Amino acid sequence: MPTIKYYLREGLLPAGVLTSPNQAHYDDGHLRRLRLVRALVDVGGLSIAAVREVLTAVDTNEESMHHKLGAVQEAISQPATGELDPIAVKDVQAFFDRHGEFEFFGVDESNVTGMLVSALSAARSVGHDHFPELLDSYMEAMRIVARADLEYIARRTSSDDIIEAMVIGTLIGDAVLKAVRRVAHAEVSREAMDTD
Amino acid sequence: MPTIKYYLREGLLPAGVLTSPNQAHYDDGHLRRLRLVRALVDVGGLSIAAVREVLTAVDTNEESMHHKLGAVQEAISQPATGELDPIAVKDVQAFFDRHGEFEFFGVDESNVTGMLVSALSAARSVGHDHFPELLDSYMEAMRIVARADLEYIARRTSSDDIIEAMVIGTLIGDAVLKAVRRVAHAEVSREAMDTD
DNA sequence: GATAGTAGAGAGTGCCGCTATCCATATAGG
DNA sequence: CCTATATGGATAGCGGCACTCTCTACTATC
Numbered sequence: 001m002p003t004i005k006y007y008l009r010e011g012l013l014p015a016g017v018l019t020s021p022n023q024a025h026y027d028d029g030h031l032r033r034l035r036l037v038r039a040l041v042d043v044g045g046l047s048i049a050a051v052r053e054v055l056t057a058v059d060t061n062e063e064s065m066h067h068k069l070g071a072v073q074e075a076i077s078q079p080a081t082g083e084l085d086p087i088a089v090k091d092v093q094a095f096f097d098r099h100g101e102f103e104f105f106g107v108d109e110s111n112v113t114g115m116l117v118s119a120l121s122a123a124r125s126v127g128h129d130h131f132p133e134l135l136d137s138y139m140e141a142m143r144i145v146a147r148a149d150l151e152y153i154a155r156r157t158s159s160d161d162i163i164e165a166m167v168i169g170t171l172i173g174d175a176v177l178k179a180v181r182r183v184a185h186a187e188v189s190r191e192a193m194d195t196d
Numbered sequence: 197m198p199t200i201k202y203y204l205r206e207g208l209l210p211a212g213v214l215t216s217p218n219q220a221h222y223d224d225g226h227l228r229r230l231r232l233v234r235a236l237v238d239v240g241g242l243s244i245a246a247v248r249e250v251l252t253a254v255d256t257n258e259e260s261m262h263h264k265l266g267a268v269q270e271a272i273s274q275p276a277t278g279e280l281d282p283i284a285v286k287d288v289q290a291f292f293d294r295h296g297e298f299e300f301f302g303v304d305e306s307n308v309t310g311m312l313v314s315a316l317s318a319a320r321s322v323g324h325d326h327f328p329e330l331l332d333s334y335m336e337a338m339r340i341v342a343r344a345d346l347e348y349i350a351r352r353t354s355s356d357d358i359i360e361a362m363v364i365g366t367l368i369g370d371a372v373l374k375a376v377r378r379v380a381h382a383e384v385s386r387e388a389m390d391t392d
Numbered sequence: 393g394a395t396a397g398t399a400g401a402g403a404g405t406g407c408c409g410c411t412a413t414c415c416a417t418a419t420a421g422g
Numbered sequence: 423c424c425t426a427t428a429t430g431g432a433t434a435g436c437g438g439c440a441c442t443c444t445c446t447a448c449t450a451t452c
Contacts, residue, residue: 002411005431010409016430023429032322039318041409043240043279043404049407079380082238086223101379112378116206119371122235126228126364130348134369137344138376141337148333150388152326168322175315176327177334177377178370180307182273184338185366186347191337198442205401206440212399219398219449237440242442 004034012051014036044171050075058163065159072163073112080114083161088120089130090124099139099154199229208233208247231363238366246271254359259353259378268359269308272366276310284316285329345369 013033015023033055040046040054050052057071092113096105105113123131153165203209210231212220229251236250237244255266288309292301301309319327349361 004210005408006410008430009432032316035322037277043315043318047224070198073378073381075239077375082234085328096379099379099383101383104382105379110373115352115375119239119368119375122239123364123368125231126235127359128361128364128368131365131368131372134344134348135372135376138369139341139380141340141344142373142377142380143384144333144337144340145377146384148330149381150384152330159447164322165324168319168324169327170259170381172315172319172324172327173330174377175311176331177338177373178306179273179311180316180331180334181341181370181373182269183292183295183301183337184335184342184364185269185345187295188339188342192346192348199440201400316431348417 009033012048012055019145021140030165036164039168040171043175044076046076046171054167056165065162068163069166073170074110074168076167077111077115079116080120081109082122083125084117085121088124088132090116091120091135092116093134095132095139098136145173145177176178201304203230203233206248208251209220231359233362234307234365234392237381239371240272242272242367246274249370250363254356261358264359265362268363269366270306272363273307275307276314278318280313281317281320284328287316287331288312291331291335292392293326294332341369341373
């Protein structure tokens with residue numbers, strides 16, 4: 001309960017309707033919003049500041065749907081950390097070129113690019129220069145995921161629901177994928193042992 | 197530099213060889229280890245305590261390779277957070293049953309299961325009851341990823357290299373997959389718009 | 393012999409996500 | 423009507439974590 005007051009103060013939850021100077025009323029929307037915040041924090045690992053960014057992007061009504069989706073995407077993608085290896089930048093550029101995405105994810109422009117570059121930079125710094133060779137397999141796999149995600153999101157009708165489904169589908173999906181990947185590792189390595 | 201001293205104190209880096217009571221010598225191995233720690237912290241988002249767990253698991257020589265891999269896997273998979281929905285537990289059990297993994301990932305036994313259950317619980321709490329329907333597509337995609345990962349790891353020869361490749365391949369791979377998934381979302385949704 | 397530099401250890405710092413306290417009001421029970 | 427309890431709002435405090443600062447003892451070098 002003190003946490004809710006804190007979230008209210010931080011602007012993560014809209015204030016309740018004051019029925020009297022010391023009584024505020026909260027409806028299902030508030031509860032839903034609270035659960036969303038908890039999901040973003042617990043499962044998505046977002047900071048309070050990041051959650052606020054996401055929510056303001058979600059709540060903005062002025063922009064076009066396209067613009068809004070982009071803003072939300074950026075908000076749920078943490079920017080680059082650590083130092084960026086120029087060769088990693090090249091690797092990412094080459095990857096985008098190969099998949100015709102270069103015009104959409106120009107280096108230095110989006111957090112997605114930053115995530116990719118910093119991850120590959122870190123790989124290089126620990127001697128894993130060949131990591132980028134995995135990118136195409138990853139892309140192939142992620143296309144399957146993305147198609148499932150899109151189909152899932154497309155069930156929603158209202159644009160608010162679409163935005164929200166994208167946010168939680170992306171963040172919870174990230175967590176789920178992590179876990180499923182570990183399951184798949186176990187399965188595949190067991191298969192490999194059998195055929196040895 | 198003070199950070200390095202801190203890591204030494206925390207036992208994340210082995211002490212250098214003392215050439216004299218106030219001069220310690222650090223070799224390439226130390227630098228490599230330092231970079232590994234930075235990668236785990238920056239890209240993997242692990243806490244210092246988690247990094248220590250991973251490193252002790254990596255450095256243990258007494259256990260079998262199999263045991264070691266398992267310990268490392270657990271160390272790099274954060275345990276469940278938030279409250280667990282019993283229906284989510286059922287969903288996860290059903291998923292494991294479907295893929296014949298139930299004997300390997302018993303509920304309550306591994307962090308991987310915990311990750312999955314808490315993610316699905318969070319999804320349910322925000323009204324996304326149908327999220328588990330995505331699991332099979334995710335598993336299909338992750339098999340592709342896992343095969344690529346295994347092939348990547350199999351290039352290593354020494355068992356130390358294998359362990360290390362697994363650690364950084366898993367953690368950096370998670371970050372890379374996140375980013376690539378966002379790229380795939382963009383590609384797939386653009387395709388969908390074209391065919392509309 | 394003065395200076396500079398390092399190892400090692402303890403205390404201190406800043407941020408972040410809460411949590412506890414305080415006060416004014418207000419509704420509920422008697 | 424009056425007290426007890428509870429709530430909203432605001433301010434201050436707390437605990438954990440990842441560092442960072444400082445202090446001491448010593449030694450290698452000029």
